[in-house]
Amino acid sequence: MSFYRSKHVFRALAWGMVSLGVLTGAIFPLVAVELGVSAELALSPTFVGTTLAAGLIVGGLNFALASRIVRPRLRRLTGKMRQVRSAMDQATYTGDWSECDPAVCQLKEQAEDELGDVADSYNALLQALHAAHRVEERIQNFNNTLSSQLDLHDLSEQALSLLIEHSEADGGAIILEKQGEWTIPASTGLIEPEAILKSPALQAAHEQAEVRRFDLPEEVRVDAVLSHFTPSDVLLLPIKHHGLLLGWVVLAAASPFSDKTTRLLPLMIQGLGLALNNALLHDDLQRVAALDPLTGLYNRRFGMKRLEEELARIQRNQTPLSLIIVDLDHFKRLNDTYGHLAGDKVLVRAASVIRDMLRKGDVVMRYGGEEFIAILPGSDIEDGADIAERIRFALAQSRVEVAGHTLSVTASIGIACTADDRLSSAEPLMKLADSRLYAAKSGGRDRVIAEGAGEALAS
Known part of the structure; x- marks a missing residue:
């Protein structure tokens, strides 16, 4: 032996x-x-x-x-x-x-x-096991933190904050594709982050979704604690779910990223892909649940929720809010004469006109049938009356072609304002605007009533 x-x-x-x-x-x-x-x-x-x-x-x-x-x-x-x-x-x-x-x-x-x-x-083996466990723990904590979030904006903000913390980056952004367009739901420390969307490096990266390093556009700088500087290292990491590209994570740093960081980040972003996919699905479901299927406006349930939110906000900011109720005149007669298909086309056209007359930040909903409500945060009664008159005029001028017939419709409009009428909750505000709407109808229709119980601001 x-x-x-x-x-x-x-x-x-x-x-x-x-x-x-x-x-x-x-x-x-x-x-x-x-x-x-x-x-x-x-x-x-x-x-x-x-x-x-x-x-x-x-x-x-x-x-x-x-x-x-x-x-x-x-x-x-x-x-x-x-x-x-x-x-x-x-x-x-x-x-x-x-x-x-x-x-x-x-x-x-x-x-x-x-x-x-x-x-x-x-x-050395013990250190390697400990380091491997620490990486696994980081990834697990990252995934656990994100899995509890379904709001797309909050999720993006939280994910970017954690990624910057783990990578020791000085700034970054998350880029997502929503309904065919690239958007930036979260960015930190970057000046003019929207310029990244026009970067040739990002455009080229769409063709091959892989980790790469690139130069930021000249107009993009990193806003550090003491100064603005051009980063020396920029990472572009794809966010995927089941092979489908959802977006990108951009991280910028004043000093080069370590090899350990470049190995860790793709592992963390695997969990981000799942969380963002769930958030995007939730966002789509919320959007579909909030919209009226015919007109694409907010439905009554979600619109009233937005009204409550806006009322709470204007109370904190001590600003006014105007509420406009629009009711199409003689809509039942139009439906009975030309049929429901014609009525639907008129409603879709009216919704488009009202939406076009409003400002950015205003909210519009289909309250029911042929009735629409517009919420105008920051508007006093004069602003609200001016917008309501533009809506009334645009509706009267619009035309809808149905089966060889050219249809037009007018509208009666009532307005109430929190500042002028000393109202702070939804129910009395709606009740006052509704009473002025009926005053407009009883006064001859195709008019705006913004005060009292029957005085017309336009005829």
């Missing part, structure tokens, strides 16, 4: 050392003869027996000494390994990885030979 292939190293070492000692004892009498000792003495049984015994003893002592030096260190190493294995088994189920910390389980070995190399390799 070869000593080199033995599965019991110390047993093989013992046999080897004892055998070497015995062999040395057996050869020594012959060497003694060569050195001048008489053959009678050197080859006598007593002398030979003595040298064999001495060789056996020296071999045994050598093994004992080697065992005494090496064995404790190996036992200490295996003990540490068992400790780490036990801690890892426990941490897998408890989540407490403190017992696996290198500061606790590190092996201190002063040897500068192979034993020192073994100890160094063990410590």
